[in-house]
Amino acid sequence: MATAIPHRPDAQNQALVDGYEAAIAARRRRTLLGIAILAALILAAARISEVDLGTFFGNLGRFTSYIGRIFTLEDGHLVFTNPAEWLWGLRKWLRLLGETLLIAYLGTVIGGLGAFGLSFLAARNMVVAPWLRFSARRFLEFCRTVPELVFALIFVVAFGLGPLPGVLALGIHTMGALGKLFAEVVENIDMKPVEGVAATGANWAQGVRFGTLPQVLSNFVSYTLLRFEVNVRGAAIMGFVGAGGIGQDLVEAIRKFYYSDVSAILMLIVVTVMLIDLVTERARHALIGRELGR
Amino acid sequence: MDLAALTARHPSAFRPDWGRRAVVAACVVAPVALFAYALASLDVSWSRVFAGLGRLGDFVGLMLPPSYGTTAKLLTYLHALAETLAIAFLGTLLAAMLALPLGFLAARNVIPTWIFRFGVRRFLDTVRSVDTLIWALIWINVVGLGPFAGVLAIMSSDFGAFGKLFSEAIEAADNKAVEGVESAGGSRLHGVRFGLLPQVLPVMASQVLYFFESNTRSATIIGIVGAGGIGQYLYEEIKVLEWGHVSFLVLLVLAAVVLIDAVSARLRFAVIGNRPQR
Incomplete structure (x- = not known):
């Protein structure tokens, strides 16, 4: 038995088709407009930043030859053939790497402590006057928006050369970055345990200690460990402006064309950064796992 | 009791x-x-x-009050700020374009051979571990002093990060949409275009915008090693202890960063809508 499939008259369909095509055309126009704006921005940016493709492709060989050169010893052999010669300054570099790690550690701890204190002032659910919360938030914003190297430059003039300005610069930046994250953690806690502790007759400090802290501590530690990773990278370049760590030797090696030293120091930095990443990732996962297991 | x-x-x-x-x-x-x-x-x-x-x-x-000295100096500063923004913009965009193919290569559901993926991932990790400032010093050897070296530096250091993030976005994509397109008669290419791309593109775009924000900060400091932007003037004014100018430049950077944050937050919202960010 044949069934007749009901057809709408073409005239009626036409209106729907037109509507569909109009909608598609509008979307296409918007996409094209977006692409045009993007292209215009790219051209303007390329002009301002003096992009010169001629120089780039003309000198691209220099990039590969530079990479090749830093992996070559003075006698023309590859660095891997003579590790003793390549890593001649290993003892000094390891000491500087240790200094870099200590700078990162001190900066993280100081910044973390500052962030810990300020986050309670910046969190909405902690009893605090609005003006205090507002100023705490603006202060944290200022601390994390100004690049740490700018702080380091200013501190080097004030405190003199050495690791101290590096520590303080990292500390201030860390405080700004962590303070925001900590405040968000505090705002997202469950207030019921805090109320429960208060209902047993505890005062405000005890409420924070037994109601708030157990909820936020693991998150705080996890964020701080993550920040430590970032700070190790940051501390490695503090030496560029004279604020301690291995950066000083690296910038000297690059500027004075001690080619194989460049690759040796870079290799040490990359390995250290990867190791620290690995260790802190393990620690964070262990922390989160314990949290979930409870 | x-x-x-x-x-x-x-x-x-x-x-x-x-x-x-x-x-x-x-x-x-x-x-x-x-x-x-x-x-x-x-x-x-x-x-x-x-x-x-x-x-x-x-x-x-x-430092108080912030001052910019003469009008000529103000114009120099503003031009340097524009340079900084241009460096951040172009660097981020180039990094994203270079990282897109590598993101596919490092994704588990695209390339199933683990040895190849492992190689690509370690390569991306190494590139990522070298700081922007170090890349800037290396690129200065190639294209000379100036903002172009800055663009290339931002591009190099972000390229590693984008490759990792993109590959994760592609791995997290739902394969059902691709299968759906193919079962409706679409080719493999149609599946990628109408099944995979709509899923990963908003995530990628929002990551690119986020990096543009953070690169505005990075681009302010690469001038310290001579790779263009406002950092160069900041460095000079600190060296000659012109604190009024220093605070003016810092305020300029702050204003630019806040502006970029606001614009990119709106764009991000427009791109990903109300969906929770992955």
């Missing part, structure tokens, strides 16, 4: 847990000890800290 009776009935709940206490004590003592050791070995003395804080106070006094 008083406390003594409770203690008698549930001795285990009231017995001090020395093992746990030892762990807590170790968790507190070890960082504090390391902190003290670090202070000692980095030669941080209170006298230096206080002398430095005093000088810092003087500098802050001299």
Whole structure:
């Protein structure tokens, strides 16, 4: 038995088709407009930043030859053939790497402590006057928006050369970055345990200690460990402006064309950064796992 | 029931847990000890800290009010700021374009051979571990001093990060949409275009915008090594102790960063809509 499939008259369909095509055309126009704006921005940016493709492709060989050169010893052999010669300054570099790690550690701890204190002032659910919360938030914003190297430059003039300005610069930046994250953690806690502790007759400090802290501590530690990773990278370049760590030797090696030293120091930095990443990732996962297991 | 009776009935709940206490004590003592050791070995003395804080106070006094000197200088600063924004914009865009193919290569559901993926991932990790400032120094050797070296530096260091993030976005994509398109008669290419791309593109776009924000900050400092942007002037004014100019430049950077944050937050919202960010 044949069934007749009901057809709408073409005239009626036409209106729907037109509507569909109009909608598609509008979307296409918007996409094209977006692409045009993007292209215009790219051209303007390329002009301002003096992009010169001629120089780039003309000198691209220099990039590969530079990479090749830093992996070559003075006698023309590859660095891997003579590790003793390549890593001649290993003892000094390891000491500087240790200094870099200590700078990162001190900066993280100081910044973390500052962030810990300020986050309670910046969190909405902690009893605090609005003006205090507002100023705490603006202060944290200022601390994390100004690049740490700018702080380091200013501190080097004030405190003199050495690791101290590096520590303080990292500390201030860390405080700004962590303070925001900590405040968000505090705002997202469950207030019921805090109320429960208060209902047993505890005062405000005890409420924070037994109601708030157990909820936020693991998150705080996890964020701080993550920040430590970032700070190790940051501390490695503090030496560029004279604020301690291995950066000083690296910038000297690059500027004075001690080619194989460049690759040796870079290799040490990359390995250290990867190791620290690995260790802190393990620690964070262990922390989160314990949290979930409870 | 008083406390003594409770203690008698549930001795285990009231017995001090020395093992746990030892762990807590170790968790507190070890960082504090390391902190003290670090202070000692980095030669941080209170006298230096206080002398430095005093000088810092003087500098802050001299920073107020912020000033830019002559109009010619103001124009130079504004041009340097535009340069900074251009460096961040182009660097981010180039990094994203270069990382897109590598993101596919490093994704598990695109390339199933683990050895190849492992190689690509380690390569991306290495590129990522080298800081923007170091890349800037290397690129200056290739294209000379100036903002172009800055663009290439931002591109190099972000390329590693984008490759990793993109591959994760592609791995997290739902394959059902691709299968759906193919079951409706679409080719493999149609599946990628109408099934995969609409899923990953908004995630990628929002990551690119986020990096543009953070690169605006990075681009302010690469001028310190001569790779263009406002950092160069910041460096010079600090060296000659022109604190009024320094604070003006810092305010300029702050204003630019806040502006870019606002614009990119709106764009991000437009791109990903109300969906929770992955």
